[in-house]
Amino acid sequence: MERLGVRGPIPWRTATVREVVPETSHARTLVLDVPGWPGHRAGQHLDVRLTAEDGYQASRSYSIASAPELDAVEITVEEVADGEVSPYLVEDVQAGDAFEVRGPIGGHFTWSVDERGPLLLIAGGSGLAPLMAMLRHRAARGSMVEAHLLVSARSEDNLLYRAELPTLQPAEGLHIHVTYTRSTPAGWDGFSGRVDADMLRAVAPPPAAMPRCFVCGPTPFVEHVANLLVDAGYPPGDIRAERFGPTGG
Amino acid sequence: MSDERHIDGNGVGGLLAEVLGVDPTTVRRRCGGCGDVRALAEHRAYAGAAMVLRCPSCEDVGVRIGTLGGEIAVDWRGTFFVQRQLV
Numbered sequence: 001m002e003r004l005g006v007r008g009p010i011p012w013r014t015a016t017v018r019e020v021v022p023e024t025s026h027a028r029t030l031v032l033d034v035p036g037w038p039g040h041r042a043g044q045h046l047d048v049r050l051t052a053e054d055g056y057q058a059s060r061s062y063s064i065a066s067a068p069e070l071d072a073v074e075i076t077v078e079e080v081a082d083g084e085v086s087p088y089l090v091e092d093v094q095a096g097d098a099f100e101v102r103g104p105i106g107g108h109f110t111w112s113v114d115e116r117g118p119l120l121l122i123a124g125g126s127g128l129a130p131l132m133a134m135l136r137h138r139a140a141r142g143s144m145v146e147a148h149l150l151v152s153a154r155s156e157d158n159l160l161y162r163a164e165l166p167t168l169q170p171a172e173g174l175h176i177h178v179t180y181t182r183s184t185p186a187g188w189d190g191f192s193g194r195v196d197a198d199m200l201r202a203v204a205p206p207p208a209a210m211p212r213c214f215v216c217g218p219t220p221f222v223e224h225v226a227n228l229l230v231d232a233g234y235p236p237g238d239i240r241a242e243r244f245g246p247t248g249g
Numbered sequence: 250m251s252d253e254r255h256i257d258g259n260g261v262g263g264l265l266a267e268v269l270g271v272d273p274t275t276v277r278r279r280c281g282g283c284g285d286v287r288a289l290a291e292h293r294a295y296a297g298a299a300m301v302l303r304c305p306s307c308e309d310v311g312v313r314i315g316t317l318g319g320e321i322a323v324d325w326r327g328t329f330f331v332q333r334q335l336v
Binding site: 009010045046047059061102103105106107108109219241242243244 | 255256259260262263268270272274275288290291
């Protein structure tokens with residue numbers, strides 16, 4: 001019988017910034033050393049807590065972007081204008097700085113190569129982070145499970161992991177598509193505009209292939225894409241969604 | 250209430266773990282309103298004076314998480330029962 005409560009609350013642990021990696025003009029990845037970190041599964045998130053000198057505390061949730069196999073925990077933070085936490089993490093924090101984290105959290109929006117595929121991953125903006133953890137996990141394990149990624153970004157400058165995406169391995173079985181909603185690079189012959197039914201049909205395995213669908217992004221994006229998937233005949237039980245709200249930051 | 254102000258119950262897993270001692274995001278809750286059984290992670294979370302989790306099927310208020318006398322309190326009103334896989 002399960003012994004509920006034996007583990008106790010998920011403790012706050014000190015995270016020290018090992019490295020800061022710029023991603024876009026307003027997003028960056030923080031590579032964290034977290035002594036005692038119990039490990040995570042691709043797709044999980046953590047809470048960050050900042051404490052001001054006067055004791056005021058603010059916490060926010062961030063998806064873990066790194067593969068479980070990495071010896072560090074990475075989060076990618078996009079700055080939210082007027083946010084309480086993200087401006088500090090994107091503009092101020094430097095290697096050697098420390099703050100508190102709690103995690104990993106969430107057992108619903110996760111995937112491992114030990115589970116079945118194919119994968120259909122659809123990201124809006126920084127919703128790419130937890131899906132990147134899945135693809136990095138796939139790479140770390142050398143899995144050739146079929147994976148289809150569709151990323152919606154405003155422009156090339158707003159696309160996270162822009163250099164890494166085309167280099168992800170194993171290339172066999174991996175299909176990456178990008179759609180730009182505001183402006184396209186010169187000579188771009190890929191998708192543009194918001195995700196729609198035609199785009200889904202072009203990139204996704206058919207419902208009969210029973211893909212595991214993971215959708216992550218701002219709430220309106222996720223609602224829109226999840227509805228498209230259901231309308232296209234994908235079983236709701238195979239669609240996992242992770243929304244981040246318009247407030248907070 | 251098909252507005253866009255909510256996030257997922259997944260996002261309040263850390264907060265609920267403070268009270269329950271375990272990450273509850275995969276715990277399934279049977280709604281007292283419509284009877285649907287859905288994971289807490291799938292619920293819609295609205296931040297206000299209290300964090301409110303609403304049923305993703307009928308949008309009834311299912312769980313409220315707030316502070317009460319300096320403690321975190323969870324009110325499971327609107328819930329028939331919760332279930333979790335044995336491990």
